[in-house]
Amino acid sequence: MRSCHYIGVLLGVLLIGGCANLPSSSNTAPPRDALLAFTLEARFSLRHEDKSYSGRLSWRHDGMNNELLLSSPFGQGMAEIVTSESGARLTSSDGKVYEASDAETLTRQVLGYPLPLDQLTDWVRGWGAAAGISERDDLGRPLRLRHEGWLIDYGYASDDPQAPPDRIFAERTGGFELRLRIDEWNSTLPGKREP
Numbered sequence: 001m002r003s004c005h006y007i008g009v010l011l012g013v014l015l016i017g018g019c020a021n022l023p024s025s026s027n028t029a030p031p032r033d034a035l036l037a038f039t040l041e042a043r044f045s046l047r048h049e050d051k052s053y054s055g056r057l058s059w060r061h062d063g064m065n066n067e068l069l070l071s072s073p074f075g076q077g078m079a080e081i082v083t084s085e086s087g088a089r090l091t092s093s094d095g096k097v098y099e100a101s102d103a104e105t106l107t108r109q110v111l112g113y114p115l116p117l118d119q120l121t122d123w124v125r126g127w128g129a130a131a132g133i134s135e136r137d138d139l140g141r142p143l144r145l146r147h148e149g150w151l152i153d154y155g156y157a158s159d160d161p162q163a164p165p166d167r168i169f170a171e172r173t174g175g176f177e178l179r180l181r182i183d184e185w186n187s188t189l190p191g192k193r194e195p
Contacts, residue, residue, distance in 0.1 A: 030187035031162035032141075035125045037062040041184040043073075049175040057180070061121055061187060066103075081106075123152055124180070126165045141165075149173060 030038075045054040055078065056071040068081040069116050080091045081103075090098045094126040100106035105120065126142045135144040139161040145152050155167030167179040 029157070029164050029166070029182075031160075031186035032126050032164045033162060034187045035164060035185070037188040038125070038184050039184075039186045039188055040124070042180050042182045044181070045179045047175070047177045057125075066121075066159070119147060123147075123150075124165070124168060124182075125172070126154055 025037045040059050042057045043056055055073055058065045058069040064085045066083040069077060071077050078093050082089045083103050087099060087101050088103040090106060090110060098106060098110055100109055132147045133142045133145045137143050141156060141161065142154055150170055150172050152168060152170045154165040156163050157166040164185050166182045171177045
């Protein structure tokens with residue numbers, strides 16, 4: 001059960017982010033509106049109640065298909081999450097597998113409450129006008145959004161109006177704080193969407 005709780009907390013990491021003390025990423029990111037399908041590499045730190053966690057996140061997103069690998073700061077795999085139209089699966093480092101019909105049901109089973117993983121793909125790309133962007137910078141990029149009890153702040157590595165965020169800080173009432181520092185963005189399919 002302790003392993004299950006630890007994995008649940010790590011999933012919470014995916015929802016909150018922005019590592020202020022980490023060095024800036026140096027890659028040239030694709031335009032925000034081209035990120036219909038993407039891969040990213042990021043570092044995270046998560047605080048939940050009186051516990052803190054940190055590590056690395058590798059994420060491949062393409063439509064309803066997601067592959068997320070959570071690793072320790074030294075690269076040791078901790079959990080893999082795979083979602084598709086046929087369902088969601090989480091595999092822990094000890095080989096235990098949890099399955100559900102969708103990501104929210106899976107997180108409800110593992111964490112005890114559902115996490116809005118469907119919205120996360122928009123949040124991490126800085127999309128989400130419908131999700132409640134409350135502030136934009138002078139270039140029109142989202143700086144802050146509020147959605148269903150979440151407060152998410154963004155930072156950018158460049159002055160390009162289409163730059164995707166490279167720092168995300170998310171928090172939710174109840175003691176969740178996540179800092180996500182995106183080191184590398186890649187668009188895996190051509191596409192365009194208005195943010």
